[in-house]
Amino acid sequence: MDGFELEPPGSGVFPIPGRQACTRMDVVQTRTAGNSPFNPKATEFGKIVTEFLNRDPMEQPMRDSFLLQLREQLVQVFNTDQFHLIPLRGGASSRRYVLIELTHAGYFPNNQVVLMWVPPEERELIDQYMHIGFYLQRHGIPIPRIYEINRQQGWAFLEYVEVPTLDIYLHQAPEQLEAVVCRALEFLMEMQKRCRPEPANPAFQRFFDREKYLFEFQFHVRQKLLHEFFKISLTEREADAFTRLSETISESLHCTKPFFVHRDFQSSNLFYCPDVTLGFKVIDFQDARAGLPLYDVVSLLWDSYLPIPKTLREKLLSRYRDFFQAHFFSISEADWQQQVDYLVIQRKLHDAGAFARNYLRWQNTRYLQYIAPALAMAAEVMASYPQFAPIQVLFSQLSQAERINPC
Known part of the structure; x- marks a missing residue:
C-alpha cells in the first residue's frame, strides 16, 4: 500500500x-x-x-x-x-x-x-x-x-501495521530524510546478506534475464506508455534507437545468478518501524525474483514517490559499492557505473509504463503525476549515451510537459 x-x-x-x-x-x-x-x-x-x-x-x-x-x-x-x-x-x-x-x-x-x-x-x-x-x-x-x-x-x-510507510513518514518529517534513507539502505544490505538461495522458492525460479527485460521494454514502455497512453507512433529513426536501447540494456543486465531481488524496493513498500528488528517491515514482495542486487538499490535511490538528492544518492551508492564488493563480486568502476545507469533507465521507463497501464486498466488518475518525473530520471541518465540519442530526445520532451493527463 x-x-x-x-x-x-x-x-x-x-x-x-x-x-x-x-x-x-x-x-x-x-x-x-x-x-x-x-x-x-x-x-x-x-x-x-x-x-x-x-x-x-x-x-x-x-x-x-x-x-x-x-x-x-x-x-x-x-x-x-x-x-x-x-x-x-x-x-x-x-x-x-x-x-x-x-x-x-x-x-x-x-x-x-x-x-x-x-x-x-x-x-x-x-x-x-x-x-x-x-x-x-x-x-x-x-x-x-x-x-x-x-x-x-x-x-x-x-x-495491520499502525505506522506509516517510509514515503508518508518522510513527507511529514523531511528533516529525517538522510538518516532514514541511510537506515533503509542498511536494511536492504542486511536483507541481501540473509536471503540465500532456496531453489524451491518461487523467487529463485524466475530471473531478471534478457527475456524479462525485453518484455518490459516492449510491453510496458512501447505498447502501454508510448502507443496506448501517449498515442505515439515512433519514427523509423526512433524505432531503431528504441530497439537498440532495449536490446543493449537487456543484454547487459541479463542475470541468472540466484541473488534475491525484492523487485519493488521503494519507500511505499517499507513500513518505518524504528522499534523493531532492522527498523522496517517490508511488503509487496510477491513478485520477487533472482537478478542483479543493484536493482533494489536503484529502486530505493531513484524512487518515484520520494525524491532523493543527488549528493545523498552518490554517498549511499559509494557505501553500497563497498558492501557489494565484499559480499558479491568485484566490478570495475566503468562497469559499475554502466550497470547503475542502465538499471536507472530500465527501472524508470518501466515505472512510467506501469503508471500508464494502471490508468489504462482502471482509469485511475492517481499515478499520472509520477510519469513525467520517472521519464525525466531516465532521460537524464540516457543523455550520457549518444547511441540512444533519438529516443532520449523523445523521452526528454515527454518528461517536460507540465501536466500529463489522459486523453
Missing part, C-alpha cells in the same frame, strides 16, 4: 514538437467514506482513510457491491456480523485492500486486520505471497504477519 495522494493533475495541452498536440483531461470524483454503511465509526484512522486513502479506481457502486458481497462472506467465516470494513487504497495493481475492524477480538490476535483480495485471474499471487513471505520470515526479515490464506476466495489476512 502506498502513502499520501497528492492532488491529481488537471487538464492541459501536451505539445510534442513535430507532432499533433493532444488535449488531455481527467475527471476526478471525490468520495467520502463517512457516507458509506461500511464505515460507521468516525475513528481517527477513518478520517485519514477518507482524506487520503479512499480514492479507488473502482466506481462507487462497484466498490460498494464488492464490499457488500465481501461482508456477507466474512459473516460466514467469523460467525458474527460485529465488524466494520474500511476500504484502503492499494498500489498500482488489481489487488484490493480492506481494513477489518472486529468489535470483539478472538478470531485473530488483534481486532484490526488487513484483508488483501486478489482477483481470480491472478490467484497464483496468493501462493507466491505466502511462500516468499515465509521465506523472508525464516531469514529474519520483518514483514506484516500472515494470519491466514484462503486461495479459493483470493484472500490473505495480514497484520
Whole structure:
C-alpha cells in the first residue's frame, strides 16, 4: 500500500514538437467514506482513510457491491456480523485492500486486520505471497504477519501495521530524510546478506534475464506508455534507437545468478518501524525474483514517490559499492557505473509504463503525476549515451510537459 495522494493533475495541452498536440483531461470524483454503511465509526484512522486513502479506481457502486458481497462472506467465516470494513487504497495493481475492524477480538490476535483480495485471474499471487513471505520470515526479515490464506476466495489476512510507510513518514518529517534513507539502505544490505538461495522458492525460479527485460521494454514502455497512453507512433529513426536501447540494456543486465531481488524496493513498500528488528517491515514482495542486487538499490535511490538528492544518492551508492564488493563480486568502476545507469533507465521507463497501464486498466488518475518525473530520471541518465540519442530526445520532451493527463 502506498502513502499520501497528492492532488491529481488537471487538464492541459501536451505539445510534442513535430507532432499533433493532444488535449488531455481527467475527471476526478471525490468520495467520502463517512457516507458509506461500511464505515460507521468516525475513528481517527477513518478520517485519514477518507482524506487520503479512499480514492479507488473502482466506481462507487462497484466498490460498494464488492464490499457488500465481501461482508456477507466474512459473516460466514467469523460467525458474527460485529465488524466494520474500511476500504484502503492499494498500489498500482488489481489487488484490493480492506481494513477489518472486529468489535470483539478472538478470531485473530488483534481486532484490526488487513484483508488483501486478489482477483481470480491472478490467484497464483496468493501462493507466491505466502511462500516468499515465509521465506523472508525464516531469514529474519520483518514483514506484516500472515494470519491466514484462503486461495479459493483470493484472500490473505495480514497484520495491520499502525505506522506509516517510509514515503508518508518522510513527507511529514523531511528533516529525517538522510538518516532514514541511510537506515533503509542498511536494511536492504542486511536483507541481501540473509536471503540465500532456496531453489524451491518461487523467487529463485524466475530471473531478471534478457527475456524479462525485453518484455518490459516492449510491453510496458512501447505498447502501454508510448502507443496506448501517449498515442505515439515512433519514427523509423526512433524505432531503431528504441530497439537498440532495449536490446543493449537487456543484454547487459541479463542475470541468472540466484541473488534475491525484492523487485519493488521503494519507500511505499517499507513500513518505518524504528522499534523493531532492522527498523522496517517490508511488503509487496510477491513478485520477487533472482537478478542483479543493484536493482533494489536503484529502486530505493531513484524512487518515484520520494525524491532523493543527488549528493545523498552518490554517498549511499559509494557505501553500497563497498558492501557489494565484499559480499558479491568485484566490478570495475566503468562497469559499475554502466550497470547503475542502465538499471536507472530500465527501472524508470518501466515505472512510467506501469503508471500508464494502471490508468489504462482502471482509469485511475492517481499515478499520472509520477510519469513525467520517472521519464525525466531516465532521460537524464540516457543523455550520457549518444547511441540512444533519438529516443532520449523523445523521452526528454515527454518528461517536460507540465501536466500529463489522459486523453
